[in-house]
Amino acid sequence: MNSNCKKCNEKVQDGAQCSRCKLVYHYYCVALSEVGWRRLGSERKASWLCPNCKSNAQLNSPRNTTQCKPIEETKAESTSLENIEAMLASLSGLPVLVEKLRNEVSELNARFSSQVIEELNTRLDDIEAKLSSVESLKIEQNKLITKLNTHEDRFIKLDKDLKQQIEETTDLHKKMKLLEREYNRSQQFPER
Structure with missing residues (x-):
């Protein structure tokens, strides 16, 4: 992947590629960590959108404000929130270490x-x-x-x-x- 980052226009050795426009970005240019990108599954990587394409997709999609989330999705979000809280708790000693x-x-x-x-x-x-x-x-x-x-x-x-x-x-x-x-x-x- 030897091309230039769409945001900073510098060489990208390893980065994130938008599934829609196929442009390449440094992880840090699109507020991603390399570790976070690696943890995404191949499906999510294949459907990842850059900030430009994501904002265009949101503008073009019809909004349904009365739509209810399915229970499974709410459970997944609460589990994800618990995971985040657990990770944050494990980082509580970080300031002392720093x-x-x-x-x-x-x-x-x-x-x-x-x-x-x-x-x-x-x-x-x-x-x-x-x-x-x-x-x-x-x-x-x-x-x-x-x-x-x-x-x-x-x-x-x-x-x-x-x-x-x-x-x-x-x-x-x-x-x-x-x-x-x-x-x-x-x-x-x-x-x-």
């Missing part, structure tokens, strides 16, 4: 919520600890960068000083060689 279920659901929600909150708090604590660790590492990194920059500056200064020393040493070396040559020359030609 309240119990509500309380249990509330308790479960509270328990679940507290577990979730506890787990979230634990995770947040872990994240905060990791962030603190990262911040400490960042501080250490900055200190190392500062030290490295200081050492680099010192290295540049030392390198500059070394180059200057090398230049001075080279100059001194040249002067010494020059002086040596002059001395050697002067030794070769003594003064007379």
Whole structure:
């Protein structure tokens, strides 16, 4: 029974079909329960009318207000009424049961919520600890960068000083060689 419900126009997998117009309805769209529909005999299902067809049938049928009901029909109605009263009596404890279920659901929600909150708090604590660790590492990194920059500056200064020393040493070396040559020359030609 894969067709659309005449009332809500949505797909019907399982529903009630009118015996006159053959249209299909969801049970809840025509104020039927699925259980109630299943309890109807095959004859009653075969003669079931949708609200539109039922109202049309009532308008077209002649009314006899003086008609008396047969005794069997009255007995069946009173038996049916007794059955309904018995069913209602069996449902008298339903409000207490519903309240119990509500309380249990509330308790479960509270328990679940507290577990979730506890787990979230634990995770947040872990994240905060990791962030603190990262911040400490960042501080250490900055200190190392500062030290490295200081050492680099010192290295540049030392390198500059070394180059200057090398230049001075080279100059001194040249002067010494020059002086040596002059001395050697002067030794070769003594003064007379």
